[in-house]
Amino acid sequence: GANLNNSFTFDNFIEGKSNQLAHAAALQVAENPGGAYNPLFIYGGVGLGKTHLMQAVGTEMMRHNPNAKVVYLHSERFVADMVKALQLNAINDFKRYYRSVDALLIDDIQFFAGKDRTQEEFFHTFNALLEGGQQMILTCDRYPKEIQGLEDRLKSRFGWGLTVAIEPPELETRVAILMRKADESGIKLSYDSAFFIAQKIRSNVRELEGALKRVIANSHFTGRAITPDFVRESLKDLLALQDKLVNIDNIQRIVAEYYKIKISDLLSKRRSRSVARPRQVAMSLAKELTNHSLPEIGDAFGGRDHTTALHAIRKIKELQDTDSDIREDYKQLMRILTT
Ligand code: ADP
Ligand code: MG
Known part of the structure:
Protein backbone atom coordinates (compact mmCIF):
# COMPACT_ATOMS: atom_id res chain seq x y z
CA GLY A 1 0.00 0.00 0.00
CA ILE A 166 -16.89 11.42 14.25
CA GLU A 167 -17.68 13.42 17.35
CA PRO A 168 -15.37 14.48 20.16
CA PRO A 169 -14.99 11.51 22.50
CA GLU A 170 -17.06 11.45 25.67
CA LEU A 171 -15.41 11.16 29.08
CA GLU A 172 -15.38 7.36 29.34
CA THR A 173 -13.86 7.01 25.88
CA ARG A 174 -11.22 9.59 26.72
CA VAL A 175 -10.31 7.60 29.81
CA ALA A 176 -10.15 4.37 27.79
CA ILE A 177 -7.95 5.99 25.14
CA LEU A 178 -5.54 7.31 27.78
CA MET A 179 -5.29 3.95 29.54
CA ARG A 180 -4.62 2.26 26.23
CA LYS A 181 -1.99 4.79 25.09
CA ALA A 182 -0.23 4.58 28.44
CA ASP A 183 -0.26 0.82 28.21
CA GLU A 184 1.23 0.99 24.71
CA SER A 185 4.03 3.16 26.09
CA GLY A 186 4.65 0.66 28.87
CA ILE A 187 3.48 3.12 31.51
CA LYS A 188 1.35 2.34 34.55
CA LEU A 189 -1.47 4.86 34.61
CA SER A 190 -4.08 4.49 37.32
CA TYR A 191 -7.73 4.97 36.48
CA ASP A 192 -7.81 8.04 38.72
CA SER A 193 -4.92 9.71 36.89
CA ALA A 194 -6.45 8.91 33.51
CA PHE A 195 -9.77 10.23 34.75
CA PHE A 196 -8.16 13.46 35.90
CA ILE A 197 -6.57 14.07 32.49
CA ALA A 198 -9.72 13.08 30.63
CA GLN A 199 -11.80 15.47 32.71
CA LYS A 200 -9.50 18.37 31.94
CA ILE A 201 -8.71 17.73 28.27
CA ARG A 202 -11.91 17.48 26.30
CA SER A 203 -11.21 18.83 22.85
CA ASN A 204 -9.74 15.95 20.92
CA VAL A 205 -7.59 12.85 21.02
CA ARG A 206 -4.46 14.56 19.77
CA GLU A 207 -4.56 16.98 22.72
CA LEU A 208 -5.19 14.07 25.02
CA GLU A 209 -2.12 12.29 23.70
CA GLY A 210 -0.11 15.48 24.04
CA ALA A 211 -1.09 15.86 27.69
CA LEU A 212 -0.27 12.24 28.44
CA LYS A 213 3.16 12.56 26.78
CA ARG A 214 3.87 15.56 28.93
CA VAL A 215 2.98 13.71 32.09
CA ILE A 216 5.07 10.71 31.10
CA ALA A 217 8.07 12.88 30.20
CA ASN A 218 7.81 14.74 33.49
CA SER A 219 7.68 11.45 35.36
CA HIS A 220 10.81 10.27 33.57
CA PHE A 221 12.70 13.47 34.39
CA THR A 222 11.70 13.61 38.03
CA GLY A 223 11.53 9.91 38.72
CA ARG A 224 8.20 10.45 40.44
CA ALA A 225 5.21 8.16 40.14
CA ILE A 226 2.16 9.29 38.19
CA THR A 227 -0.65 10.17 40.58
CA PRO A 228 -3.55 12.59 40.07
CA ASP A 229 -1.61 15.23 42.01
CA PHE A 230 1.46 14.68 39.89
CA VAL A 231 -0.70 14.96 36.77
CA ARG A 232 -2.18 18.23 38.00
CA GLU A 233 1.31 19.59 38.60
CA SER A 234 2.61 18.41 35.22
CA LEU A 235 -0.26 19.99 33.34
CA LYS A 236 -0.39 23.19 35.39
CA ASP A 237 0.57 25.55 32.57
CA LEU A 238 -1.65 23.84 30.08
CA LEU A 239 -4.63 23.97 32.42
CA ALA A 240 -4.01 27.59 33.35
CA LEU A 241 -4.04 28.47 29.68
CA GLN A 242 -7.24 26.54 29.19
CA ASP A 243 -8.91 28.26 32.15
CA LYS A 244 -8.08 31.58 30.59
CA LEU A 245 -9.89 30.57 27.41
CA VAL A 246 -12.95 28.98 28.98
CA ASN A 247 -14.39 30.92 31.85
CA ILE A 248 -17.89 31.80 32.97
CA ASP A 249 -17.83 35.12 31.08
CA ASN A 250 -17.03 33.36 27.82
CA ILE A 251 -19.64 30.74 28.43
CA GLN A 252 -22.29 33.36 29.07
CA ARG A 253 -21.31 35.34 26.01
CA ILE A 254 -21.32 32.33 23.72
CA VAL A 255 -24.53 30.86 25.08
CA ALA A 256 -26.28 34.22 24.72
CA GLU A 257 -25.05 34.55 21.14
CA TYR A 258 -26.08 31.00 20.35
CA TYR A 259 -29.64 31.47 21.61
CA LYS A 260 -29.82 35.04 20.35
CA ILE A 261 -30.64 36.49 23.74
CA LYS A 262 -28.85 39.10 25.84
CA ILE A 263 -26.25 38.28 28.45
CA SER A 264 -28.32 40.35 30.86
CA ASP A 265 -31.20 37.90 30.27
CA LEU A 266 -29.00 35.09 31.54
CA LEU A 267 -28.36 37.04 34.72
CA SER A 268 -31.90 38.34 35.15
CA LYS A 269 -34.74 37.01 37.26
CA ARG A 270 -36.79 36.21 34.15
CA ARG A 271 -38.12 32.67 34.25
CA SER A 272 -39.70 32.24 30.82
CA ARG A 273 -38.50 29.13 29.07
CA SER A 274 -36.75 31.14 26.31
CA VAL A 275 -34.23 32.47 28.83
CA ALA A 276 -34.46 29.88 31.61
CA ARG A 277 -33.28 27.01 29.40
CA PRO A 278 -30.26 28.85 27.98
CA ARG A 279 -29.42 29.88 31.55
CA GLN A 280 -29.54 26.25 32.68
CA VAL A 281 -27.44 25.21 29.71
CA ALA A 282 -24.87 27.89 30.52
CA MET A 283 -24.69 26.80 34.17
CA SER A 284 -24.17 23.19 33.15
CA LEU A 285 -21.41 24.20 30.78
CA ALA A 286 -19.80 26.24 33.53
CA LYS A 287 -19.82 23.20 35.80
CA GLU A 288 -18.41 20.94 33.13
CA LEU A 289 -15.81 23.29 31.68
CA THR A 290 -14.52 25.31 34.61
CA ASN A 291 -13.33 24.54 38.10
CA HIS A 292 -15.88 26.78 39.75
CA SER A 293 -17.98 25.42 42.61
CA LEU A 294 -21.78 25.38 42.54
CA PRO A 295 -22.08 28.43 44.84
CA GLU A 296 -19.70 30.35 42.56
CA ILE A 297 -21.62 29.36 39.47
CA GLY A 298 -24.98 30.28 41.00
CA ASP A 299 -23.55 33.59 42.10
CA ALA A 300 -22.17 34.35 38.62
CA PHE A 301 -25.65 33.96 37.21
CA GLY A 302 -27.34 36.91 38.84
CA GLY A 303 -26.66 35.99 42.45
CA ARG A 304 -28.50 32.67 42.48
CA ASP A 305 -27.71 30.10 45.12
CA HIS A 306 -26.06 26.73 44.72
CA THR A 307 -29.30 24.75 44.77
CA THR A 308 -30.46 26.62 41.67
CA ALA A 309 -27.20 25.74 39.93
CA LEU A 310 -27.55 22.13 41.03
CA HIS A 311 -31.11 21.97 39.78
CA ALA A 312 -30.07 23.46 36.42
CA ILE A 313 -27.32 20.91 35.98
CA ARG A 314 -29.62 17.98 36.83
CA LYS A 315 -32.30 19.30 34.54
CA ILE A 316 -29.98 19.63 31.56
CA LYS A 317 -28.51 16.21 32.21
CA GLU A 318 -31.99 14.74 32.15
CA LEU A 319 -33.02 16.71 29.04
CA GLN A 320 -29.97 15.52 27.16
CA ASP A 321 -31.48 12.04 27.29
CA THR A 322 -34.98 13.03 26.33
CA ASP A 323 -34.78 16.18 24.21
CA SER A 324 -32.76 16.00 21.01
CA ASP A 325 -32.76 19.79 20.57
CA ILE A 326 -31.10 20.32 23.92
CA ARG A 327 -28.71 17.49 23.24
CA GLU A 328 -27.71 19.07 19.92
CA ASP A 329 -27.44 22.57 21.43
CA TYR A 330 -25.25 21.32 24.23
CA LYS A 331 -22.98 19.44 21.88
CA GLN A 332 -22.62 22.43 19.58
CA LEU A 333 -21.83 24.77 22.45
CA MET A 334 -19.32 22.33 23.89
CA ARG A 335 -17.63 22.23 20.50
CA ILE A 336 -17.56 26.00 20.15
CA LEU A 337 -16.13 26.43 23.64
CA THR A 338 -13.50 23.70 23.51
CA THR A 339 -12.04 23.92 20.03
P1 ADP B 1 -7.83 13.45 12.52
O1 ADP B 1 -7.37 12.82 11.25
O2 ADP B 1 -9.31 13.33 12.74
O3 ADP B 1 -7.36 14.86 12.69
P2 ADP B 1 -6.08 11.49 13.71
O4 ADP B 1 -6.62 10.26 13.07
O5 ADP B 1 -4.81 12.02 13.18
O6 ADP B 1 -7.19 12.64 13.73
O7 ADP B 1 -5.95 11.21 15.27
C1 ADP B 1 -5.12 11.99 16.11
C2 ADP B 1 -4.40 11.09 17.08
O8 ADP B 1 -5.33 10.52 17.98
C3 ADP B 1 -3.72 9.91 16.41
O9 ADP B 1 -2.52 9.65 17.08
C4 ADP B 1 -4.69 8.77 16.59
O10 ADP B 1 -4.04 7.52 16.64
C5 ADP B 1 -5.32 9.11 17.90
N1 ADP B 1 -6.72 8.65 18.00
C6 ADP B 1 -7.83 9.30 17.56
N2 ADP B 1 -8.93 8.63 17.84
C7 ADP B 1 -8.54 7.52 18.49
C8 ADP B 1 -9.24 6.39 19.06
N3 ADP B 1 -10.58 6.31 19.02
N4 ADP B 1 -8.50 5.42 19.64
C9 ADP B 1 -7.17 5.51 19.71
N5 ADP B 1 -6.45 6.53 19.19
C10 ADP B 1 -7.13 7.53 18.59
MG1 MG C 1 -6.27 13.66 9.72
Whole structure:
Protein backbone atom coordinates (compact mmCIF):
# COMPACT_ATOMS: atom_id res chain seq x y z
CA GLY A 1 0.00 0.00 0.00
CA ALA A 2 1.29 3.46 -0.84
CA ASN A 3 1.76 5.76 2.15
CA LEU A 4 -0.04 3.47 4.54
CA ASN A 5 1.00 3.84 8.16
CA ASN A 6 0.85 0.45 9.84
CA SER A 7 0.60 1.94 13.30
CA PHE A 8 -2.99 2.97 12.61
CA THR A 9 -4.97 -0.21 13.05
CA PHE A 10 -8.45 -1.23 14.12
CA ASP A 11 -6.83 -3.01 16.99
CA ASN A 12 -5.51 0.16 18.57
CA PHE A 13 -8.53 2.29 17.77
CA ILE A 14 -10.70 2.72 20.84
CA GLU A 15 -14.36 2.56 20.11
CA GLY A 16 -16.88 4.76 21.89
CA LYS A 17 -20.24 6.36 21.32
CA SER A 18 -18.58 9.28 19.54
CA ASN A 19 -16.99 7.18 16.81
CA GLN A 20 -19.15 4.06 16.84
CA LEU A 21 -20.83 4.60 13.48
CA ALA A 22 -17.65 5.60 11.70
CA HIS A 23 -15.85 2.64 13.23
CA ALA A 24 -18.57 0.16 12.21
CA ALA A 25 -18.73 1.55 8.68
CA ALA A 26 -14.94 1.44 8.34
CA LEU A 27 -14.90 -2.20 9.47
CA GLN A 28 -17.50 -3.12 6.89
CA VAL A 29 -15.61 -1.36 4.14
CA ALA A 30 -12.42 -3.18 5.14
CA GLU A 31 -14.23 -6.50 4.93
CA ASN A 32 -16.01 -5.78 1.70
CA PRO A 33 -14.11 -3.14 -0.28
CA GLY A 34 -16.12 -1.60 -3.08
CA GLY A 35 -19.18 -3.53 -1.98
CA ALA A 36 -20.31 -2.03 1.29
CA TYR A 37 -20.34 1.75 1.09
CA ASN A 38 -18.73 3.66 -1.73
CA PRO A 39 -17.49 6.22 -1.09
CA LEU A 40 -17.17 6.08 2.66
CA PHE A 41 -17.11 9.70 3.73
CA ILE A 42 -15.90 10.42 7.27
CA TYR A 43 -16.11 13.93 8.63
CA GLY A 44 -15.36 15.59 11.94
CA GLY A 45 -13.08 18.02 13.74
CA VAL A 46 -9.33 17.88 14.01
CA GLY A 47 -7.68 15.14 16.04
CA LEU A 48 -10.73 12.90 16.32
CA GLY A 49 -9.35 9.85 14.52
CA LYS A 50 -10.38 10.30 10.88
CA THR A 51 -6.93 9.60 9.48
CA HIS A 52 -6.44 6.75 11.93
CA LEU A 53 -9.66 5.02 10.88
CA MET A 54 -9.10 5.56 7.19
CA GLN A 55 -5.59 4.16 7.43
CA ALA A 56 -6.88 1.24 9.49
CA VAL A 57 -9.16 0.30 6.61
CA GLY A 58 -6.24 0.39 4.19
CA THR A 59 -4.01 -1.65 6.48
CA GLU A 60 -6.77 -4.20 7.01
CA MET A 61 -7.38 -4.49 3.26
CA MET A 62 -3.70 -5.18 2.74
CA ARG A 63 -3.78 -7.85 5.43
CA HIS A 64 -6.57 -9.66 3.61
CA ASN A 65 -4.95 -9.18 0.24
CA PRO A 66 -1.25 -8.28 0.23
CA ASN A 67 -1.38 -7.65 -3.51
CA ALA A 68 -4.10 -5.03 -3.26
CA LYS A 69 -3.18 -1.63 -4.54
CA VAL A 70 -4.27 0.66 -1.74
CA VAL A 71 -3.27 4.28 -2.10
CA TYR A 72 -3.50 6.79 0.73
CA LEU A 73 -2.77 10.44 0.22
CA HIS A 74 -3.56 13.82 1.60
CA SER A 75 -5.70 15.96 -0.67
CA GLU A 76 -2.95 18.58 -0.93
CA ARG A 77 -0.68 15.89 -2.29
CA PHE A 78 -3.30 14.98 -4.89
CA VAL A 79 -3.46 18.63 -5.95
CA ALA A 80 0.33 18.97 -6.10
CA ASP A 81 0.76 15.75 -8.07
CA MET A 82 -1.82 16.83 -10.54
CA VAL A 83 -0.25 20.24 -11.05
CA LYS A 84 3.08 18.54 -11.62
CA ALA A 85 1.55 16.07 -14.05
CA LEU A 86 0.07 18.95 -16.01
CA GLN A 87 3.42 20.74 -16.13
CA LEU A 88 5.19 17.61 -17.29
CA ASN A 89 2.54 16.76 -19.82
CA ALA A 90 1.95 13.55 -17.92
CA ILE A 91 -1.69 13.96 -17.05
CA ASN A 92 -2.60 10.71 -18.77
CA ASP A 93 -0.17 8.81 -16.58
CA PHE A 94 -1.67 10.57 -13.60
CA LYS A 95 -5.14 9.48 -14.64
CA ARG A 96 -4.08 5.95 -15.35
CA TYR A 97 -2.36 5.64 -11.98
CA TYR A 98 -5.33 6.77 -9.93
CA ARG A 99 -7.75 4.72 -11.92
CA SER A 100 -5.72 1.54 -11.48
CA VAL A 101 -6.01 1.39 -7.70
CA ASP A 102 -8.13 -1.04 -5.71
CA ALA A 103 -8.75 1.56 -3.09
CA LEU A 104 -8.15 5.29 -3.00
CA LEU A 105 -8.00 7.03 0.38
CA ILE A 106 -7.96 10.80 0.23
CA ASP A 107 -7.57 12.68 3.49
CA ASP A 108 -8.90 16.15 4.34
CA ILE A 109 -10.64 16.80 1.04
CA GLN A 110 -11.64 20.27 2.28
CA PHE A 111 -8.40 21.34 0.58
CA PHE A 112 -10.03 20.73 -2.80
CA ALA A 113 -12.07 23.87 -2.15
CA GLY A 114 -11.48 26.54 -4.75
CA LYS A 115 -9.24 24.26 -6.86
CA ASP A 116 -11.41 23.97 -9.94
CA ARG A 117 -9.01 22.05 -12.14
CA THR A 118 -8.40 19.49 -9.41
CA GLN A 119 -12.09 19.09 -8.80
CA GLU A 120 -12.69 18.55 -12.50
CA GLU A 121 -10.04 15.85 -12.57
CA PHE A 122 -11.18 14.27 -9.37
CA PHE A 123 -14.76 14.20 -10.60
CA HIS A 124 -13.75 11.93 -13.49
CA THR A 125 -11.53 9.79 -11.31
CA PHE A 126 -14.37 9.43 -8.84
CA ASN A 127 -16.79 8.29 -11.54
CA ALA A 128 -14.30 5.84 -12.98
CA LEU A 129 -13.55 4.29 -9.60
CA LEU A 130 -17.18 4.04 -8.64
CA GLU A 131 -18.00 2.35 -11.92
CA GLY A 132 -15.10 -0.03 -11.47
CA GLY A 133 -16.26 -0.98 -7.99
CA GLN A 134 -13.00 0.34 -6.54
CA GLN A 135 -13.28 1.60 -2.98
CA MET A 136 -12.93 5.25 -2.08
CA ILE A 137 -12.64 6.65 1.41
CA LEU A 138 -12.68 10.38 1.91
CA THR A 139 -12.31 12.47 5.03
CA CYS A 140 -13.12 16.07 5.66
CA ASP A 141 -13.17 18.47 8.58
CA ARG A 142 -16.82 19.31 7.98
CA TYR A 143 -20.04 18.07 6.45
CA PRO A 144 -19.63 17.99 2.64
CA LYS A 145 -22.51 20.40 1.97
CA GLU A 146 -20.70 22.97 4.14
CA ILE A 147 -17.53 23.09 2.05
CA GLN A 148 -17.45 26.45 0.33
CA GLY A 149 -15.86 26.43 -3.09
CA LEU A 150 -16.59 22.80 -3.81
CA GLU A 151 -18.62 21.93 -6.90
CA ASP A 152 -22.17 20.78 -6.24
CA ARG A 153 -21.75 17.68 -8.36
CA LEU A 154 -18.89 16.56 -6.12
CA LYS A 155 -20.81 17.39 -2.96
CA SER A 156 -23.70 15.28 -4.12
CA ARG A 157 -21.46 12.38 -5.19
CA PHE A 158 -19.73 12.38 -1.82
CA GLY A 159 -23.09 11.46 -0.37
CA TRP A 160 -23.73 8.52 -2.70
CA GLY A 161 -22.15 6.02 -0.36
CA LEU A 162 -22.25 6.56 3.37
CA THR A 163 -21.48 9.77 5.23
CA VAL A 164 -20.59 9.37 8.90
CA ALA A 165 -19.51 11.84 11.55
CA ILE A 166 -16.89 11.42 14.25
CA GLU A 167 -17.68 13.42 17.35
CA PRO A 168 -15.37 14.48 20.16
CA PRO A 169 -14.99 11.51 22.50
CA GLU A 170 -17.06 11.45 25.67
CA LEU A 171 -15.41 11.16 29.08
CA GLU A 172 -15.38 7.36 29.34
CA THR A 173 -13.86 7.01 25.88
CA ARG A 174 -11.22 9.59 26.72
CA VAL A 175 -10.31 7.60 29.81
CA ALA A 176 -10.15 4.37 27.79
CA ILE A 177 -7.95 5.99 25.14
CA LEU A 178 -5.54 7.31 27.78
CA MET A 179 -5.29 3.95 29.54
CA ARG A 180 -4.62 2.26 26.23
CA LYS A 181 -1.99 4.79 25.09
CA ALA A 182 -0.23 4.58 28.44
CA ASP A 183 -0.26 0.82 28.21
CA GLU A 184 1.23 0.99 24.71
CA SER A 185 4.03 3.16 26.09
CA GLY A 186 4.65 0.66 28.87
CA ILE A 187 3.48 3.12 31.51
CA LYS A 188 1.35 2.34 34.55
CA LEU A 189 -1.47 4.86 34.61
CA SER A 190 -4.08 4.49 37.32
CA TYR A 191 -7.73 4.97 36.48
CA ASP A 192 -7.81 8.04 38.72
CA SER A 193 -4.92 9.71 36.89
CA ALA A 194 -6.45 8.91 33.51
CA PHE A 195 -9.77 10.23 34.75
CA PHE A 196 -8.16 13.46 35.90
CA ILE A 197 -6.57 14.07 32.49
CA ALA A 198 -9.72 13.08 30.63
CA GLN A 199 -11.80 15.47 32.71
CA LYS A 200 -9.50 18.37 31.94
CA ILE A 201 -8.71 17.73 28.27
CA ARG A 202 -11.91 17.48 26.30
CA SER A 203 -11.21 18.83 22.85
CA ASN A 204 -9.74 15.95 20.92
CA VAL A 205 -7.59 12.85 21.02
CA ARG A 206 -4.46 14.56 19.77
CA GLU A 207 -4.56 16.98 22.72
CA LEU A 208 -5.19 14.07 25.02
CA GLU A 209 -2.12 12.29 23.70
CA GLY A 210 -0.11 15.48 24.04
CA ALA A 211 -1.09 15.86 27.69
CA LEU A 212 -0.27 12.24 28.44
CA LYS A 213 3.16 12.56 26.78
CA ARG A 214 3.87 15.56 28.93
CA VAL A 215 2.98 13.71 32.09
CA ILE A 216 5.07 10.71 31.10
CA ALA A 217 8.07 12.88 30.20
CA ASN A 218 7.81 14.74 33.49
CA SER A 219 7.68 11.45 35.36
CA HIS A 220 10.81 10.27 33.57
CA PHE A 221 12.70 13.47 34.39
CA THR A 222 11.70 13.61 38.03
CA GLY A 223 11.53 9.91 38.72
CA ARG A 224 8.20 10.45 40.44
CA ALA A 225 5.21 8.16 40.14
CA ILE A 226 2.16 9.29 38.19
CA THR A 227 -0.65 10.17 40.58
CA PRO A 228 -3.55 12.59 40.07
CA ASP A 229 -1.61 15.23 42.01
CA PHE A 230 1.46 14.68 39.89
CA VAL A 231 -0.70 14.96 36.77
CA ARG A 232 -2.18 18.23 38.00
CA GLU A 233 1.31 19.59 38.60
CA SER A 234 2.61 18.41 35.22
CA LEU A 235 -0.26 19.99 33.34
CA LYS A 236 -0.39 23.19 35.39
CA ASP A 237 0.57 25.55 32.57
CA LEU A 238 -1.65 23.84 30.08
CA LEU A 239 -4.63 23.97 32.42
CA ALA A 240 -4.01 27.59 33.35
CA LEU A 241 -4.04 28.47 29.68
CA GLN A 242 -7.24 26.54 29.19
CA ASP A 243 -8.91 28.26 32.15
CA LYS A 244 -8.08 31.58 30.59
CA LEU A 245 -9.89 30.57 27.41
CA VAL A 246 -12.95 28.98 28.98
CA ASN A 247 -14.39 30.92 31.85
CA ILE A 248 -17.89 31.80 32.97
CA ASP A 249 -17.83 35.12 31.08
CA ASN A 250 -17.03 33.36 27.82
CA ILE A 251 -19.64 30.74 28.43
CA GLN A 252 -22.29 33.36 29.07
CA ARG A 253 -21.31 35.34 26.01
CA ILE A 254 -21.32 32.33 23.72
CA VAL A 255 -24.53 30.86 25.08
CA ALA A 256 -26.28 34.22 24.72
CA GLU A 257 -25.05 34.55 21.14
CA TYR A 258 -26.08 31.00 20.35
CA TYR A 259 -29.64 31.47 21.61
CA LYS A 260 -29.82 35.04 20.35
CA ILE A 261 -30.64 36.49 23.74
CA LYS A 262 -28.85 39.10 25.84
CA ILE A 263 -26.25 38.28 28.45
CA SER A 264 -28.32 40.35 30.86
CA ASP A 265 -31.20 37.90 30.27
CA LEU A 266 -29.00 35.09 31.54
CA LEU A 267 -28.36 37.04 34.72
CA SER A 268 -31.90 38.34 35.15
CA LYS A 269 -34.74 37.01 37.26
CA ARG A 270 -36.79 36.21 34.15
CA ARG A 271 -38.12 32.67 34.25
CA SER A 272 -39.70 32.24 30.82
CA ARG A 273 -38.50 29.13 29.07
CA SER A 274 -36.75 31.14 26.31
CA VAL A 275 -34.23 32.47 28.83
CA ALA A 276 -34.46 29.88 31.61
CA ARG A 277 -33.28 27.01 29.40
CA PRO A 278 -30.26 28.85 27.98
CA ARG A 279 -29.42 29.88 31.55
CA GLN A 280 -29.54 26.25 32.68
CA VAL A 281 -27.44 25.21 29.71
CA ALA A 282 -24.87 27.89 30.52
CA MET A 283 -24.69 26.80 34.17
CA SER A 284 -24.17 23.19 33.15
CA LEU A 285 -21.41 24.20 30.78
CA ALA A 286 -19.80 26.24 33.53
CA LYS A 287 -19.82 23.20 35.80
CA GLU A 288 -18.41 20.94 33.13
CA LEU A 289 -15.81 23.29 31.68
CA THR A 290 -14.52 25.31 34.61
CA ASN A 291 -13.33 24.54 38.10
CA HIS A 292 -15.88 26.78 39.75
CA SER A 293 -17.98 25.42 42.61
CA LEU A 294 -21.78 25.38 42.54
CA PRO A 295 -22.08 28.43 44.84
CA GLU A 296 -19.70 30.35 42.56
CA ILE A 297 -21.62 29.36 39.47
CA GLY A 298 -24.98 30.28 41.00
CA ASP A 299 -23.55 33.59 42.10
CA ALA A 300 -22.17 34.35 38.62
CA PHE A 301 -25.65 33.96 37.21
CA GLY A 302 -27.34 36.91 38.84
CA GLY A 303 -26.66 35.99 42.45
CA ARG A 304 -28.50 32.67 42.48
CA ASP A 305 -27.71 30.10 45.12
CA HIS A 306 -26.06 26.73 44.72
CA THR A 307 -29.30 24.75 44.77
CA THR A 308 -30.46 26.62 41.67
CA ALA A 309 -27.20 25.74 39.93
CA LEU A 310 -27.55 22.13 41.03
CA HIS A 311 -31.11 21.97 39.78
CA ALA A 312 -30.07 23.46 36.42
CA ILE A 313 -27.32 20.91 35.98
CA ARG A 314 -29.62 17.98 36.83
CA LYS A 315 -32.30 19.30 34.54
CA ILE A 316 -29.98 19.63 31.56
CA LYS A 317 -28.51 16.21 32.21
CA GLU A 318 -31.99 14.74 32.15
CA LEU A 319 -33.02 16.71 29.04
CA GLN A 320 -29.97 15.52 27.16
CA ASP A 321 -31.48 12.04 27.29
CA THR A 322 -34.98 13.03 26.33
CA ASP A 323 -34.78 16.18 24.21
CA SER A 324 -32.76 16.00 21.01
CA ASP A 325 -32.76 19.79 20.57
CA ILE A 326 -31.10 20.32 23.92
CA ARG A 327 -28.71 17.49 23.24
CA GLU A 328 -27.71 19.07 19.92
CA ASP A 329 -27.44 22.57 21.43
CA TYR A 330 -25.25 21.32 24.23
CA LYS A 331 -22.98 19.44 21.88
CA GLN A 332 -22.62 22.43 19.58
CA LEU A 333 -21.83 24.77 22.45
CA MET A 334 -19.32 22.33 23.89
CA ARG A 335 -17.63 22.23 20.50
CA ILE A 336 -17.56 26.00 20.15
CA LEU A 337 -16.13 26.43 23.64
CA THR A 338 -13.50 23.70 23.51
CA THR A 339 -12.04 23.92 20.03
P1 ADP B 1 -7.83 13.45 12.52
O1 ADP B 1 -7.37 12.82 11.25
O2 ADP B 1 -9.31 13.33 12.74
O3 ADP B 1 -7.36 14.86 12.69
P2 ADP B 1 -6.08 11.49 13.71
O4 ADP B 1 -6.62 10.26 13.07
O5 ADP B 1 -4.81 12.02 13.18
O6 ADP B 1 -7.19 12.64 13.73
O7 ADP B 1 -5.95 11.21 15.27
C1 ADP B 1 -5.12 11.99 16.11
C2 ADP B 1 -4.40 11.09 17.08
O8 ADP B 1 -5.33 10.52 17.98
C3 ADP B 1 -3.72 9.91 16.41
O9 ADP B 1 -2.52 9.65 17.08
C4 ADP B 1 -4.69 8.77 16.59
O10 ADP B 1 -4.04 7.52 16.64
C5 ADP B 1 -5.32 9.11 17.90
N1 ADP B 1 -6.72 8.65 18.00
C6 ADP B 1 -7.83 9.30 17.56
N2 ADP B 1 -8.93 8.63 17.84
C7 ADP B 1 -8.54 7.52 18.49
C8 ADP B 1 -9.24 6.39 19.06
N3 ADP B 1 -10.58 6.31 19.02
N4 ADP B 1 -8.50 5.42 19.64
C9 ADP B 1 -7.17 5.51 19.71
N5 ADP B 1 -6.45 6.53 19.19
C10 ADP B 1 -7.13 7.53 18.59
MG1 MG C 1 -6.27 13.66 9.72
